[in-house]
Amino acid sequence: MQQDPNFAEAYYRLGLAHLEKEEYGPGYGNLKKAAELDQENLDARIRVAELYFSQGLRENEFEVAEAEIADILERDPDNPRLYLLRAKVASAKGSYAQQRGEDEADEKTAQEFYEEAIADVQKSLELDPENVEAYVLLGQIYLTREQFDEAQQAFDKALSLDPQDVSALVSQASLAFRTQDFERAEQLYQTALEKEPENTQALVGMGELYLAQEAYAEAIEVASKMLEALPEREGQSGREELSARFILGRAYLLQGIQAEEHDQDAATAFYQKTKAELEPVVAAIPNLVGAQYSLGLANLKLGNPQQAIEQFQQVLAVNPDHIPALFNLAMTYFQEQQYEASIEYAQEVIARDPEHVKAHELLNSAYLQVGNIDKAQEEMAILEQLEPELPTLHMNKAMMFLRAQDYPQALAEAEKAREAGQESAGVYNILGRAYAGLNEYDKAIEFLQQAIDLNPEFFSARLGLGDIYLITEQYEQAEAEANAVLAMQPDTAEAHLILGLAAKGKQQLGAAETELEKAVLIKPDFAEAQYQLGLVQRALEKTADAIRSLERAVELRPDHLPSLVTLTMWTFEVGDYRKTITYGQQALDLNPQHGMTHNILAVVYARIGEYDTALTHVEAIQKVQPDSPNIPLTRGIIYLGQREFDKAIEASERAKAALPNNPIPYDTLGRAYTAQRQFDKAREAFTTALDLRADYLPAILGLGNLYSIQGQYFQAFQQYQQALEIRENTAEAYIGIAGVYKAVGRDAQALARFEQALAIQPRSQVALFNAVDLSLQFHRDDDALTYAGRLVEDVPRNTSAKYLLAQAYAAKSEWGQAIAELEDLLRQEENYQPAILDMGLALLADENFAQARTQFETLLRLNEADTTAMIGAAVTAQEAGAEAEAVRLCEQALTRQPENPLFHFVLGNILIGQGEYERARQAFQNAGAFYAALSLDDATIAAYYGTEPDATAIMLNLGGVFLARGWMTKAIAIYTDVSLSQSVRESPLVRYTLAEAYSRQGENAQAAETLEALLAAYPDLTVVYKDLGEIYQVQEEVDNAIDAYQKYLTAYPDDAAARLQLGLAFESAEMYQEALAEYQQVLAQLPNSAVAKNQVAWLYADRGEQLDEALRLAQEAAVAQPVAGIIDTVGWVYYKRGDYDQALQKFQQATELSPLQPTIRYHLGLAYAEQGQAELAVQELQNALRI
Known part of the structure; x- marks a missing residue:
């Protein structure tokens, strides 16, 4: 290989040599290299394919092995080893599919894989009939499919070919085990282990x-030996290791169950070992039913119920009919006091095994716990049939009767249990509780004490004893029993309930709240503890917390009448009428004759204007209590809602005489007197109501309304704030604050508060009307449409609501909808003049000029002085070519409003359309500073108005009319219409008016951009810089604003108003000397300007300079304009001079004029602080923050 690195045969031989030495890493590495170098070395490639198969077993990924097998089969289609290997792949895939077992499709897939595997094994055996390994694999597949006869034949054949084949022996043993031939299985396993001990x-x-x-000990020994024999490996555990751990886990579990009878500590140790062994098994094979179930039992024994539940549910995900898992789930849920779930799973067990005695017992107990006595009795009858001698029958019957509060029967069955030999703590506990139910407390205490003597840790008996001590007001003894329970079981909610009630009985409310909070923390679904906690919290004046506690109690026990009645009363007292109605109706569903609930609901329905429903409840009260003093009380509220104030006063006076300590009649009197403008009497009535109950919300709100009507806005604001401190989501308080803000001109804050009210009460008509109006004002047209639509849904015949909806559609340029609403309104009220005017304008916008003209003429017949109708008619006449009529109408309007710039603008455009340029120039001179500054000679007119001056003049007039009406969307659409010629669209007339529309729409960036483009094209129009400066100021672009004003004042140095704005811009930029210079120049032009004097005085005072001069200027300004802001400046100068008495006087005077100005309140707080009046100082500083 060193001489020839590509010598395939050398790699092949080296690989085989390594495999012989069981050096698998280098062995297969060299075989893979040989296969890469020589694709025809089929033995090398087959061995590599076997490697890929072995690797694929870990992750069930066989694609690489299958691809290699397929490629080799193309070269050697009759190779038996390849068919056998492909059969192994198919068998493994079938096994994985069967393990998943998630749905029917997986089962079918598994069977299909097994069929493929059998076919490939048989093909291999056709090619090599003596292959033992093939017969073993075939038998294993049949065994998996529970085809035991076919498996036996295959294994027999394998052993006939090779009686010493260990794999065949083990497989034959597995078959014997599956068919419960344990003796033969053991013999075969032993034979295999003699040949291969590991x-x-x-x-x-x-x-x-x-x-x-x-x-079990032998099983543990074998599994331990197996783990010792396995080689160490990193990462995921192999099948052999998981099998060994599975055996160990089950063996430890069964040993633990055996040990429980005599040694609980030993049993716990076994269960912990079980958990340690089985957790890695289920992590690797989540769908191994036996492992999941065994681990669930171990967790249940170890006190880990939630983990046990998860494991049992995992078992059922694989096998929904696993009865032991179903039963243990039912048992676990019962122990966790989740009785409904326990019932559900016990029923599942019985559905599969109708004679499952333990499931019926469990179901009986669960029904008793949830109070379903009928069902419990049914289960009892079944148990008597299934197992008449069941020892627990009498006990269960006694418990059932106890739950049903049939105490004599409970006693009888408990005595039968005693006669049957059940002298247990449980029997004595039932006897004690039954006697307690019969109010025979001495006997009850005797039997409960006997239960405790038999079992000192019997919590139920101790808790029962504690309950009796509470009833008999023996609070120390009750506490002793509860503490005894807590010493043994610290998280017993019922013991904390007893401690809480004992503390409540001893008037130790703080301690009672603490104990009851512990009870609900331990047991969040403890309804009685939630109810008692609410009562204690209310006694502690924690009303919001108390309501939440009782609401939780009702969630847990919807039929708990005391909670529902109390919630009805408390939610009424805090003004949450929606909840009052909900809880009150639930209470009446349980007890239709409950007089107090009828009374409260009658009052609530009267207050929300549903008088017929209110009277229904009054009639119900009369049937139950004909002389009830609540009847005149409720009638007074109904009369108030119907605006029959004298009747309301008369009825409330009678109610007041009968119920002198009830605040409701005084509140009704206060509201009736307010409506009659008898303000002193109203204030007295509200004050009396609040003397009776300081947190009575309706009276607080009523007093706020009274102050608001009288213009005492700060006092009204304080009342509404107080209401919100009592109940945060009080819609009427937000409406009141909004009304105050609107009254003092703070419209943005008013709209925000109206919307807060609507978030609480979406159908409040007062809030909706105002929200529509203000949304239109701020060009929030989508919101306006939403609110207006909601209004019309609620009051479809209300003309004001319809008119607002039409305005909202118009603001969005939805003319069809706007016209439809206006037509509907005018059918209802044909002479409604604002609707007629808007109908004309909407038809103009919809380009229906003839019908628009009809509307304007109709309006002028009703009101000949309506100048807007005159201008609208003039535009329609202009469009129709009736220029003389159009001019006449404009001049008629100008005789009534000669200074109106829009009328001059419209007239100028009409005259240009007629070609009367000189008269047009005169009209534009009166249309505003910008138009007066335009050079409107004949040439520029031709340039500005384009080739169709008539059409351009009409376009400009339409845009101007819609701009004046406030329909900015339409005006902008007209001036940006792409069909306009470029010269017209870029003319100063269009650009300036478009900028005004953008500005009024709140789109200041577009407005500034439009004016900047105008000035770039027409730099001599310096008059525009004033408008641009104002827009920059709004956008807080101070430097740009200063630059624009300076450019404007260069051309118009005598414009004192613009110079004043420049001074303010310098102030915003903290350029105080420059600001003073501008203000001084304004005073040189206008020596009596109160605003300029005020600004100079303020700057001097704020900087601590020339305070004498500042005082002189401020006082002169205050004489000229005695408004809050200037008087505040006088006070600020005194403050800076250290004259705090004078400062305080002026700040107080300013707050009287403008009570909701936070800066003035802040100054007043500072003055109080300097005088050492800390409490008043803090109060005013807090007021400044609130408003």
Whole structure:
């Protein structure tokens, strides 16, 4: 090989030599090299194919081996070794498919593989009839398929050819074992082991044989010997090792079961060994049923129920009819107190084995645990038929009667159990609990104590004794029993319940809450503990926690009436009416005569406006309690909702006399008096309600509404905030805050709060109306459409709702829908003027000019002073070519509003369409600063209006009208229409108006870009820089804003308003000297400008400079304009001067004028702090943060 590295025969011989020495790595390595160099060396290639097969067994990947076999067969189609090897591949694939056993398709595939394997073996035997290995493989396949006669024939033939063949002996032994001929199996295994003492298959067989014969020690010895004989290998365990571990695991398990009777510690040690041996087996072969089941039993014995459940379920995934796994699953779930699951699996066992006594016993016990007495009795009858002498029958009957609260029968059956010789702790426990049920506590204590004497660790008896001590208010004894249980079993939830109730009885509420929380932490599905925890939390004024605890109790026990009634009451008190209705109805389903629940539901339905339903509940109260004081109370609320305020007051006064400590009638009075604008009486009523219950949510909200109506917005805001602190998801509080924000001009915050209310109450009409209006204002057209659609669904005949929906469609330029809604509205109310106007404009947008003109004329007949209708009619006349009529209508509008720039703009465009350029120029001079600055000579008009000036003039007027109406989407679409000529689309008229539309739509970047393009094309239009500066300021592009204003002021130095904006821009850029310079120049132009004086004073004060001058300027500004912001500046100057009394006075004055301005509140807090009034300072600083 050194002389000729490609000498194939040398590699072949060297490989064989290595194999002879059992050096398999270099042996097969050299054979692979020989096969690569000489494709005709079939022996080398077959040996390599056998190697590929052996490697494929590990991962069930045989593609390489199959490809090699197929290629060799093409060269040598009559080679028996190849057919035998291909049969081994097919047999292995069949075995893997059978092990998966996931569905019917796999079983069919396995059988198909076995058929292929048999065919290939038979082909091999045709070519080599004396091949022992082939007969052994054939027998093994038949054995796998449980064709025992055919297997026997094959093995007999193999042994007749070679009586010493170990593989044939082992296979024959396996057949004997499968047919339970254990003596012959042992003889054959022993013969094989005499010839090959470390033959792993024979050792595995012996191990299985010993297990079958309950010779566990011998099985362990054989499996251990087998593991010692196996060579060490890295990575995944081989089949032989897994087989040995499987035998060891099962042997240890069975030894553990034997040891349990006399030595629990030894049994536990065996189970741990079982787990250690079987875990690698199931990891490698997840579908090995015996291993999974045995491991499940070991985990169950070791107290690992969840792992046991997983293993038993894995068994059932492979074999759904495995009765032991089904039964042990049922038992495990029972022990875990998952009784429904236990019942399900016990029923599965009985479905397969109807006479399975233990399954019927388990099912009986599980039915008792879930309180299904009828089913428990059925199981009891079955058990009496199957095994009449079953010792536990009387016990089970006694337990059944105890569960059914049939205490005399429970006593009778327990006594029969005693007579039958069952003097057990369980019997005494039943006797004790039955006597407790009969309120015979002395006897109950006697028998429970006997149960404890027999078994001091009998938790049920100790817990029963603890319950009796609670009932008899012997709290120390109850605690002693609970603590005794906890000393033995620290995680016993029932013991913590007893401790919690004992602490509650002793008025130790904190300790009670702690113990009850422990109970539900240990046992989250403990309904009684959840209920008791809720009661304690409510006593501790933890209302939200209390409600959550009772809701959990109801989840666990939907028929628990005390929880449902209490939840009905508590959710009503916190104003969560949706939940009140839900829980109240559930309570009435259980007890239709429950008067208090009817009363609460009557009040709730009245408050949400469902008066007929409310009256139904009032009638139910009258049937149960005709003289109930709740009847006038509820009627007062109903009258209030129906706006019959005098009746509401009269009924509530009667309710107040009958229920002087109930806050509800006072709240009703407060709301009725508010509606009648008797504000003093309203405030007194609300205050009384809150004196009775400080956290009574309706009264807190009612007082907030009263303050808001009176314009006391900060006080209203405080009330609504208080409501949210009590219950976070109070929709009425969010609506109130939104109303306050809207009243003081903070519309963005108002919309956010209305939407928070809608997240809680999606159908709140107050919130929906406002949300539509504000969404349209902020051009959130999709949201506006959603809210408006919801409104019309709820109030389809409400004209305001329909009008808002039409506006939302119009804002989105969905003209067909907008027109349809307006038509529907006008059929309902034909003279609704806003709808008529918008119908005309919508028809204009839809290019239906004739019908639009009809609408405008209709409106003018109803209201001859409607100037917008005049302008709309003028545009329709312009489109129809009636220029004189169009001009007349514009001039008519201008006589009423001579300064309206839109009217001049429309008139100018109409005149240009007529060719009256001089009159048009005069009109544009009054249309605004931009249009006045345009050079509208004849040549520029021709350039701006293009080849079709009439059409361009109409286009500009339509865009202007829609812009004025606020339909920016349509205006933008008109000005960006691709059909416009480039000269028109890029004219300053179109670009400037388009920028205005973008800006009003909130698309400031596009607005700035449009104006920048205009200035690039027409740099002399410096008037545009003012508009551009304003947009930059909105976008907080301060440097660009300064640059734009400076360019504008170069051309228009006398524009004081623009200079003031420049000063503000300098302030934003923290260029204070420059800002002061601009403000001083404004004052030089406008010596009485209060705004400029205020800004100068503020800058001086904020920088601590020229404070005397600052005070003079601020005071002069405040005299001229006594508004909150300027008065705050006066206070700030005093503050900076250290005159805190004067500062405090001014800040207080400013807050009265603008109570929801956080900066002023902040300043007020600082002033309080400087005066040493820390509590008031903190209060105002918190107010600043809240608002």
